[in-house]
Amino acid sequence: MSQTTIMDHPLIQHKIGIMRVKTTSTKEFRDLVAEVAMLICYEATRKLELSDIEIETPLVKTTVKEIAGKKLCIVPILRAGLHMADGILNLIPNAKVGHIGMYRNEETLEPVEYFCKLPHDAAEREIFVVDPMLATGGSAIAAISQLKARDITKIHFLCLIAAPEGVKALQAAHPDVDIFIGSLDECLNENGYILPGLGDAGDRIYGTK
Numbered sequence: 001m002s003q004t005t006i007m008d009h010p011l012i013q014h015k016i017g018i019m020r021v022k023t024t025s026t027k028e029f030r031d032l033v034a035e036v037a038m039l040i041c042y043e044a045t046r047k048l049e050l051s052d053i054e055i056e057t058p059l060v061k062t063t064v065k066e067i068a069g070k071k072l073c074i075v076p077i078l079r080a081g082l083h084m085a086d087g088i089l090n091l092i093p094n095a096k097v098g099h100i101g102m103y104r105n106e107e108t109l110e111p112v113e114y115f116c117k118l119p120h121d122a123a124e125r126e127i128f129v130v131d132p133m134l135a136t137g138g139s140a141i142a143a144i145s146q147l148k149a150r151d152i153t154k155i156h157f158l159c160l161i162a163a164p165e166g167v168k169a170l171q172a173a174h175p176d177v178d179i180f181i182g183s184l185d186e187c188l189n190e191n192g193y194i195l196p197g198l199g200d201a202g203d204r205i206y207g208t209k
């Protein structure tokens with residue numbers, strides 16, 4: 001049974017609050033994307049399976065835990081997901097990284113895919129799709145459909161800010177995917193932007209526009 005988790009940790013709320021401020025600098029915004037992604041990832045990896053391995057401490061032999069199976073793969077949705085992936089790699093440096101390039105057509109709000117490159121063994125891995133914004137849900141839904149078309153099944157989706165409309169659409173399209181949300185905002189405006197939101201995540205990360 002998949003779950004939708006809205007993070008209530010004070011650190012996450014505090015950091016997202018700073019990201020929303022329109023005068024927050026590009027550098028600070030970018031750093032915060034990585035930090036909040038790391039904090040959400042801590043929760044999103046809570047249920048990973050562990051297995052026992054034998055090791056030797058400087059004093060004795062003992063059994064410790066390690067993450068079982070074929071390990072993890074982070075899949076940022078370009079552009080804005082890239083800095084979330086960087087943050088998560090601080091926690092899980094051995095994760096593989098796949099990339100899906102997707103942008104919204106500004107008139108129709110429909111996602112347009114322009115790139116997809118995944119590790120060859122992605123189907124054996126636990127996949128964490130990351131994108132700061134879940135607005136209409138079109139980009140996340142299309143990205144996850146791309147993964148499923150390649151026989152990938154163990155998929156989680158992490159975002160910093162979501163609109164209720166996007167959450168509903170993603171849950172309906174991919175009911176098997178766990179969703180982790182830094183902040184659930186109020187609604188979309190007439191241009192498909194999340195309110196109160198933080199504006200265009202890609203533009204704020206890269207200083208474009």
Ligand code: PRP
Nearest residue numbers: 078079080103104135136137138139202
């Ligand atoms: C933003 C964001 C998501 C998408 C969310 O990307 O990073 O990918 O919009 O909107 P949706 O849920 O309505 O699909 P954008 O299209 O601005 O591309 P960019 O990251 O290249 O700027």
Ligand code: URA
Nearest residue numbers: 135193194199200201
């Ligand atoms: N994409 C963004 O970057 N921000 C929004 O509010 C909606 C879509």
